[in-house]
Amino acid sequence: MPDKDHKCTCSEQPLVPKVVEVIDIIDRTPDVKSFFVRNVDGNGLPFQVDPGQCGMVSMPIGEAMISCTWQEEQEYLEFAIKRVGLLTDELHQIEIGQQIGVRGPYGNGFPVEACKGKDMVFIAGGIGLAPLRSFIKYCFKHREDYGKITILYGSRSQADLCFKEELFDLWPKESNTEVFVTIDNAEPDWNGHVGFVPAYLEELNPSSAGAVAVVCGPPIMIKFVLQSLEKMGYNDDQVITTLEMRMKCGIGKCGRCNIGSEFICLDGPVYYLKQLRDLPPEW
Amino acid sequence: MRVLNKAKIETMLNRLSADNDVYVPMLRGPGTGFFSWKSYDEDYDELVLDRLNVFMPPKQIIISPAEKNNIDLMSGGAGASKKIIFGIRSCDVQGINFQDEFFGEKEIESDSYHGRRDQTIIIANACYYPAPSCFCSSVGIDPLHPVGADIIIRDTGKEGYVWEACTDKGELLTEKTADLLEEKEVTIPIPLPFALQVNFDGVSEKLADMDDHPLWGKYSEACQTCMLCTYTCPSCYCLDLQAAHWRKANYEFSCFDSCAYKNEALSTGGSSSLEEAATRFRNRFLHKLRFYLQNYGKPLCTGCGRCIAICPSGASISKIIAEVQEANL
Numbered sequence A: 001m002p003d004k005d006h007k008c009t010c011s012e013q014p015l016v017p018k019v020v021e022v023i024d025i026i027d028r029t030p031d032v033k034s035f036f037v038r039n040v041d042g043n044g045l046p047f048q049v050d051p052g053q054c055g056m057v058s059m060p061i062g063e064a065m066i067s068c069t070w071q072e073e074q075e076y077l078e079f080a081i082k083r084v085g086l087l088t089d090e091l092h093q094i095e096i097g098q099q100i101g102v103r104g105p106y107g108n109g110f111p112v113e114a115c116k117g118k119d120m121v122f123i124a125g126g127i128g129l130a131p132l133r134s135f136i137k138y139c140f141k142h143r144e145d146y147g148k149i150t151i152l153y154g155s156r157s158q159a160d161l162c163f164k165e166e167l168f169d170l171w172p173k174e175s176n177t178e179v180f181v182t183i184d185n186a187e188p189d190w191n192g193h194v195g196f197v198p199a200y201l202e203e204l205n206p207s208s209a210g211a212v213a214v215v216c217g218p219p220i221m222i223k224f225v226l227q228s229l230e231k232m233g234y235n236d237d238q239v240i241t242t243l244e245m246r247m248k249c250g251i252g253k254c255g256r257c258n259i260g261s262e263f264i265c266l267d268g269p270v271y272y273l274k275q276l277r278d279l280p281p282e283w
Numbered sequence B: 001m002r003v004l005n006k007a008k009i010e011t012m013l014n015r016l017s018a019d020n021d022v023y024v025p026m027l028r029g030p031g032t033g034f035f036s037w038k039s040y041d042e043d044y045d046e047l048v049l050d051r052l053n054v055f056m057p058p059k060q061i062i063i064s065p066a067e068k069n070n071i072d073l074m075s076g077g078a079g080a081s082k083k084i085i086f087g088i089r090s091c092d093v094q095g096i097n098f099q100d101e102f103f104g105e106k107e108i109e110s111d112s113y114h115g116r117r118d119q120t121i122i123i124a125n126a127c128y129y130p131a132p133s134c135f136c137s138s139v140g141i142d143p144l145h146p147v148g149a150d151i152i153i154r155d156t157g158k159e160g161y162v163w164e165a166c167t168d169k170g171e172l173l174t175e176k177t178a179d180l181l182e183e184k185e186v187t188i189p190i191p192l193p194f195a196l197q198v199n200f201d202g203v204s205e206k207l208a209d210m211d212d213h214p215l216w217g218k219y220s221e222a223c224q225t226c227m228l229c230t231y232t233c234p235s236c237y238c239l240d241l242q243a244a245h246w247r248k249a250n251y252e253f254s255c256f257d258s259c260a261y262k263n264e265a266l267s268t269g270g271s272s273s274l275e276e277a278a279t280r281f282r283n284r285f286l287h288k289l290r291f292y293l294q295n296y297g298k299p300l301c302t303g304c305g306r307c308i309a310i311c312p313s314g315a316s317i318s319k320i321i322a323e324v325q326e327a328n329l
C-alpha cells in the first residue's frame, strides 16, 4: 500500500494527540455544540484541514473521529459535535478555556477540484450538515468556480436544525443559490416544508445535467436519498457521500475501519457512489 | 559446521540474556508461548524448543501492545530494548515479516516501528517434521530456510543444533558466542512431507464474486466468537486503542483486537458494519485471502495451522479455501 500516505501532521508520533485550548463554544441545537480550538500558546493551529477531512478529538476517556470544519481564515479549528455517547457527553460539559486533545488531519476530503464547473446539490440530514458545510463554505469562497448551488437540509424538528444563521441568513443571499429546509413533523410555529428529505428531494427534482450531488446524514436517509437520486437520473459518478465507520488509529493501521481493501480513515471517508459499488456491501 | 550441543542450550540462553531480552518457547502453566528467558523458573517452566506452534505466536514482542503508557503503538524510542526471539519457526518469522511490511511502511517509518524492529534478532528453528495442520509450504514459506531469520538452528537430534548465521547481525552474535559452539560434521535430518496442502491459486479472484455465498453463513453459524483464531494467528494484527485512567494518570494503550467481535466496528448510534456474524466472518477471511493481497500482493496467512487446530467449531481456513475452489459461481 505504499502510495497511501496518512496525512496527520500534528505530531512526530502519529498517534499522540496534541493538547489544544477550547477558545469558544457555541450551542447549535440542544444536543449539538461547536467547539473552537487552537494551540495552547495562542499561536496557530495544530493542523490545517481541507473540506471533508476529520480530526481525532480526545478526552481522558477516549477518542472519536469528528469532521472538522474548513475555515477560510485558518485561525482555529471547529468541530461541531452531537452529544451521543460517553465521550461526547463529557465534551459537552467542558467550558471555554479548558484543554482537549486533537490529532489529524485524517481522510481524503471532498474532491473540490473535480467538482469545479459543476452545479452542486448538497443534501444533508441532522448533524450530517457539519461535513457538507465545509464544502459549501468552500464553494462560496470560490463562488465563480461552481455553477448553481442547491442546498437541501432536513432535521427531526425545528430545534434540531443546525447552523440556522447560515441556512436562513447567509447562504440564501449568495448568488445563484437556493436553500431548502424541511423538518420531519409539523410544528405550530413552522411555516416551512414538512416531510422527509428524500421525498422533498424528488419534489424539488434538481436537474442532474452537469450536476454533482453530495450526500451526508443518518444511514437511513442516505439509503433513500441514493435511491431517489438514481430515479432522478444521477449516475454513480455524480453522487458523493461520506462514510461513517468506527475509527481508532486514523492512519490505516488498526484495521478497525476497513471496507474491503480500503481503510476509510485513509482512503475515505469521502467516496463517489461508483467507488462504493465496487466494495463489499458493508457500507 | 558450527554446532550447539544440547547440553549447552541453557548456557547459551544465559549468555544471550546478558545483553538482550531473550524470548524462548516455554510451557508455562497450562499454555505455551514465548516468554523472556530471564523469567524462566525451572520449577514451573519447561523449555519447549521442539514444540511446533506454541499456543501464542511471538507477535506481541515487537509491536508490544498493552504496554502501559505506550501511547504510540508504533513508537520505538525509550521503550525499545535489545531483543532476541529464539527458536521461532518459519511461519512465525513470516508473521514478523508481515508486521515489518504493515507497521514498518514508509509513512510511519520515522523513529517508530523500526526502532523496535532494528534491535531485534531472530534465531529461527528449522522445521523438519510438520504437524498435521501445518501448511506453510502452500503459502510459499520454506520451513527449512526461514526468510528474515538472522540465525537458523537445525535440530539434528543427539548431535545438537547446527548453527547458521544468515545476516551480519547474526554473524556478529555468532562471533560473540563462538566459544559455546563446536566445529563438527553432523547429519542433517530429512524433512517429512506436508500432510496438508492448501491451494491458494485463484482464490482471491474468485472471492470477488462471493460476497453473498452461503458458505459464510454456514461457517459463521457455528462460530462461537471465542476469537482464538485471531488471537493465536501470527499474522492477525488488528489493534484496539483504549484510554484508561489509572492511579491519577491518563493512559492510552493498544491491545490486540479481533474482527470476530461484534463490537469491533460498533459506531456511534449503535450501528455496526459488522453486525451480522456472517459479515464478520467473511470480512476476516476476505482480509486474509483478498484484501491484504490487493494491497500487498500476498495472502495474509503464514500456514502455521494454529487456527485449524484450535477452532472449536471446525471452521478451518483450509476447508474454506477448498470450498471456494469448488464453488460454482
Ligand code: FES
Pocket (backbone or CB within 6 Å): A246, A247, A248, A249, A250, A251, A252, A253, A254, A255, A256, A257, A258, A263, A264, A265, A266
Ligand atoms: S481507523 Fe485504524 S485503520 Fe482506519
